[in-house]
Amino acid sequence: MSRLPVVLTLLSACGAPAGGDGRSPATEAADDGPLDLRVEIPPIGEDGYQFLSPDILVEPYTEVTYCYFGTYTGPEVGVVSLKGYSDPSITHHAGVMGVYDDDFPDGELVDCMGQGEGGMDIFGPLFFPVGVEAEGGEPFPIDPYNGMDWMSLPPGLAFRMIPGQRWTLDLHYINVQDRQATVKSGFNARLVDPGDVQAWVAPAMFDAGRINLPPGDSEVSFDCAFEAEYDVLSIMAHMHYYGRSFTVELVHASGEVETVFEIPEWTPNYKEWPRIQPFELGSLHVQPGDAFRTTCAWTNETGEMQPDPAEMCTLELVLTPLDRPLVCIDGQYIDQGGP
Numbered sequence: 552m553s554r555l556p557v558v559l560t561l562l563s564a565c566g567a568p569a570g571g572d573g574r575s576p577a578t579e580a581a582d583d584g585p586l587d588l589r590v591e592i593p594p595i596g597e598d599g600y601q602f603l604s605p606d607i608l609v610e611p612y613t614e615v616t617y618c619y620f621g622t623y624t625g626p627e628v629g630v631v632s633l634k635g636y637s638d639p640s641i642t643h644h645a646g647v648m649g650v651y652d653d654d655f656p657d658g659e660l661v662d663c664m665g666q667g668e669g670g671m672d673i674f675g676p677l678f679f680p681v682g683v684e685a686e687g688g689e690p691f692p693i694d695p696y697n698g699m700d701w702m703s704l705p706p707g708l709a710f711r712m713i714p715g716q717r718w719t720l721d722l723h724y725i726n727v728q729d730r731q732a733t734v735k736s737g738f739n740a741r742l743v744d745p746g747d748v749q750a751w752v753a754p755a756m757f758d759a760g761r762i763n764l765p766p767g768d769s770e771v772s773f774d775c776a777f778e779a780e781y782d783v784l785s786i787m788a789h790m791h792y793y794g795r796s797f798t799v800e801l802v803h804a805s806g807e808v809e810t811v812f813e814i815p816e817w818t819p820n821y822k823e824w825p826r827i828q829p830f831e832l833g834s835l836h837v838q839p840g841d842a843f844r845t846t847c848a849w850t851n852e853t854g855e856m857q858p859d860p861a862e863m864c865t866l867e868l869v870l871t872p873l874d875r876p877l878v879c880i881d882g883q884y885i886d887q888g889g890p
Contacts, residue, residue: 791822801835
């Protein structure tokens, strides 16, 4: 599988702490035992599906990323809501990622901090935020008790989930306490019958590929052309800490060029709290032969080259009608092996 960023930050540890002392209001152990930072995750009904981690023990003063694997075994469904639950005092990010192989069995929890190295894939999200707006650059509002839902889809639209879809929870925790902590994360999806879905939506990732950042000012620009007709429902940008600006232009097949998304002054905070721009259905329409031109600019003042993955240049979209994720790396579409 190609190199892909894991950037669906549905839950950020940098929001307001869960309790006055930074602990979850969930039941805590004695002061000489692990902190209990498991939040209550509501049960689901017949119209729901749950992506749920086991209890995870995080050592004091450590940063860890775990992947927990599962498989959806129900009938074909549409997903119209995805609420995330995790304690923001320790959770840096949590996301539901697509898996298209059998390297790790269901129920296995693995250390995946080194995704992209040693043959381990980097998993791409099954869902992107859609229909919601975020200014970016500052913590998202977080409600870890009633869940945070980043889907607001027009009626009749849904993400598609089919029997046998493998998934992993990508779980990044940072424990700044001097005690062990027990954590648990989960997502509750609300499902609809495919007969009620007029069109599918799916994420698309347009990426520049590996970036070895030279000293000083530099810029990368790449085109990903559309092979079908789509409406764009959401745009989200991803770079890291050296970023200077991020621009997306729609290059029409006719040659006309228009700017559709721009962050003229990038700050490091956009890495953790990206700007999200929603679009009304039909307001940003692309045709076969049109392309999105993504331009990332950086300033590297270290005096030395910063090797990949110090920087990235990734455009993240939600498109419709589309029934499976799309991945384009520097102008070339990559088959992830999905349905």
